[in-house]
Amino acid sequence: MPEQRDYFEEVYEVVRLVPKGRVTTYGTIARYLSLRAGARMVGWAMNGCHNRPDVPAHRVVNRIGVLSGKHFFGGPTIMQQLLEDEGVHVEDDRVVDFKKLLWDPAVELDL
DNA sequence: AGAGTGACTGGCT
C-alpha cells in the first residue's frame, strides 16, 4: 500500500497544534489547509492517525461538537475520557460549551 | 468503469 500521507501529514500537523482542553472540527482543518478533498477526507486522514504517536484525534470533532469518531478509539468511551481528562466536559457524546472550546487555526494563529 | 460507503458540511424545515 502506497503512502497516502500528502495532506495526511498536514492534517496531523494541524491537529498536533490544538491546545490541550480545546477542540477543532474536520471542516475547520479542511478549510485551513485548503483541501479540495473536503472535511470527509480529514476524517479519513484521521483513520490513519493510529500510526502516528502524537495525534490527539480526540480533539477533533464534527461541526456540532459530537464525538463522531469515538468508536474508532478502540472503545466508545475512550475519546470521551481523554477529553474529560483534559478538562473538556462531554455530555451525551457532545462537547459542552463546544463553541467556546473550538480552536480555529485561522483565528488562533492570527492569519 | 460504476456503485456503495464514510471520523463531514451547509442549507432548509
Added chain:
DNA sequence: GAGCCAGCCACTC
C-alpha cells in the same frame, strides 16, 4: 437542537 437532503472526494469491491 434535530432531521432530511444534496454536494463533496478518496477509497474499496
